Amino acid sequence: MRRANGIVGMILMVSLIILPTLPIRQTCTASEVLDCRTVGTFTAIYNNVTIHVGTMIISGNETCLIENCTFVQTGNISVVDNGTLILRNVDFQMNQTVTWQFGFSFAGHAKIHIENTTMESQYPFQSNCLDKSAILALNSRIYPLHCFDNSTISLSSTKTATGAFLCTGESYMYSENSTINGQLWCSQNSSVYLVNSSLGIVELEFHHSAATLSHLRAGLHKLWNLHINQSVENVSINLTLINTWLSGWSIYCWEDSQVSIYDSEVHVHCHVNPAVSIFNSTILNLHVLYNSTVLMQNCVINGSYIQVFDRFIGTIQINSTDWTERFAACFDSDFYISGNITLREPVLFQSWQNTRITRNFNIEAKSSSCTGSQMDNVQLTLYDENTTVLWTGFTDDVGRIDFNVTYIDGNHTDTLWLEAIKGGWTSINEIQLFSDTPFNVGFRQWDVTGDGYVGIDDIVRVAEYFDTYPGHPSWDQLYDVNCDQYIGIDDIVEVAEHFGELIQ
Numbered sequence: 001m002r003r004a005n006g007i008v009g010m011i012l013m014v015s016l017i018i019l020p021t022l023p024i025r026q027t028c029t030a031s032e033v034l035d036c037r038t039v040g041t042f043t044a045i046y047n048n049v050t051i052h053v054g055t056m057i058i059s060g061n062e063t064c065l066i067e068n069c070t071f072v073q074t075g076n077i078s079v080v081d082n083g084t085l086i087l088r089n090v091d092f093q094m095n096q097t098v099t100w101q102f103g104f105s106f107a108g109h110a111k112i113h114i115e116n117t118t119m120e121s122q123y124p125f126q127s128n129c130l131d132k133s134a135i136l137a138l139n140s141r142i143y144p145l146h147c148f149d150n151s152t153i154s155l156s157s158t159k160t161a162t163g164a165f166l167c168t169g170e171s172y173m174y175s176e177n178s179t180i181n182g183q184l185w186c187s188q189n190s191s192v193y194l195v196n197s198s199l200g201i202v203e204l205e206f207h208h209s210a211a212t213l214s215h216l217r218a219g220l221h222k223l224w225n226l227h228i229n230q231s232v233e234n235v236s237i238n239l240t241l242i243n244t245w246l247s248g249w250s251i252y253c254w255e256d257s258q259v260s261i262y263d264s265e266v267h268v269h270c271h272v273n274p275a276v277s278i279f280n281s282t283i284l285n286l287h288v289l290y291n292s293t294v295l296m297q298n299c300v301i302n303g304s305y306i307q308v309f310d311r312f313i314g315t316i317q318i319n320s321t322d323w324t325e326r327f328a329a330c331f332d333s334d335f336y337i338s339g340n341i342t343l344r345e346p347v348l349f350q351s352w353q354n355t356r357i358t359r360n361f362n363i364e365a366k367s368s369s370c371t372g373s374q375m376d377n378v379q380l381t382l383y384d385e386n387t388t389v390l391w392t393g394f395t396d397d398v399g400r401i402d403f404n405v406t407y408i409d410g411n412h413t414d415t416l417w418l419e420a421i422k423g424g425w426t427s428i429n430e431i432q433l434f435s436d437t438p439f440n441v442g443f444r445q446w447d448v449t450g451d452g453y454v455g456i457d458d459i460v461r462v463a464e465y466f467d468t469y470p471g472h473p474s475w476d477q478l479y480d481v482n483c484d485q486y487i488g489i490d491d492i493v494e495v496a497e498h499f500g501e502l503i504q
């Protein structure tokens with residue numbers, strides 16, 4: 001709240017810092033040459049186009065005005081030591097042959113005033129705002145800024161090119177009526193204040209922090225503040241949204257952070273020993289590195305991203321969570337997955353390198369493969385593809401048991417076989433790394449009498465329960481062969497279709 005209270009003052013400060021009325025040392029118009037202590041030369045001036053090759057350095061209380069022209073710059077521009085750069089009514093073209101070949105660097109109380117100016121480049125370029133530099137952009141199109149230290153940034157009716165806009169250190173950013181295309185990354189002690197603006201993904205970074213976050217979703221935020229609308233401790237970043245639209249949230253849980261997320265739609269990044277719990281949310285992208293503990297409960301993992309586990313040593317507990325995203329990648333990881341998950345499609349590993357996943361499988365034995373009642377004391381045997389026994393056990397009195405299977409580089413795509421035996425009933429079930437859990441073990445139930453043979457006895461038995469249903473005093477799920485919650489002629493017909501079969 002300390003930072004939120006200072007917002008008005010900071011806005012005034014940004015306005016005052018920019019002093020376009022400073023004595024102008026140089027101007028660049030159709031017929032004039034710019035020489036702001038440049039290193040390099042101007043190669044041509046014609047048709048109101050200035051082409052400058054070489055590094056420009058504006059420093060020592062200089063003010064450099066570039067105005068009413070097209071300005072083609074081939075080289076870096078540095079504004080340092082109280083220098084001032086004014087770009088007014090300029091079509092500014094950064095002439096690069098590769099990405100990030102050149103860029104702007106603002107430091108040492110540099111002041112930059114950009115007005116009615118369009119910045120263009122065939123390739124992205126970077127602008128670093130360091131120290132106590134102050135940048136004001138009005139009615140312009142600029143490239144994303146990387147704001148460090150005590151830099152201050154004010155955007156008004158300005159659009160940024162697509163890319164990562166970074167606010168870190170003690171930087172302060174104010175935006176009104178502006179569009180930030182791409183990500184806005186808020187880190188360390190930065191403060192960001194957005195009014196009537198729109199932006200892509202907001203990325204919030206937590207270090208050594210505790211945060212309980214909720215209702216983080218895309219859309220219009222009429223009045224939202226990180227410290228007012230969320231519960232956070234030891235969090236120095238601040239973010240305020242007023243009538244501002246954003247397309248999504250990305251949460252970085254780093255360095256011992258304890259983060260809980262509820263009722264949200266988020267990208268989640270876990271890095272260096274955080275404990276992250278996500279409830280009732282849609283997880284667009286999960287990226288887990290190093291030691292992490294992740295709990296997902298009543299979530300959907302869903303999106304067009306690859307779920308990445310990179311050097312991840314830790315645990316993932318999944319409860320009642322759907323995974324509809326198909327792709328995952330694992331690198332140098334060793335982790336444990338427990339809990340229950342439903343997969344809409346098989347998980348495809350785009351990459352599996354030097355990874356070990358131990359999966360805990362919850363098993364439920366039921367009297368039928370659909371909605372039968374739990375069966376206790378079912379003997380279970382897990383075989384690998386070579387019919388080697390990996391594990392054996394018996395279900396408990398509520399029909400449950402669990403076991404672990406460790407998957408490594410050589411076996412993570414294997415299909416294992418879980419055999420279930422009770423009395424004369426046997427079933428064989430395929431089980432894989434990402435099989436749904438609880439994993440239901442059901443039995444062939446046409447031999448409802450359990451004598452190992454489908455015969456007239458079974459037809460008679462089912463017929464004895466004819467016209468019963470859940471709640472009926474004679475109802476027994478076992479005889480609802482086709483699991484439609486009614487014992488009728490269809491069940492009798494299905495048993496009859498298997499007449500004469502031996503049940504192994």
Ligand SMILES: [Ca+2]
Nearest residue numbers: 447449453458
């Ligand atoms: Ca029978």
Ligand SMILES: [Ca+2]
Nearest residue numbers: 484486487491
């Ligand atoms: Ca039925």
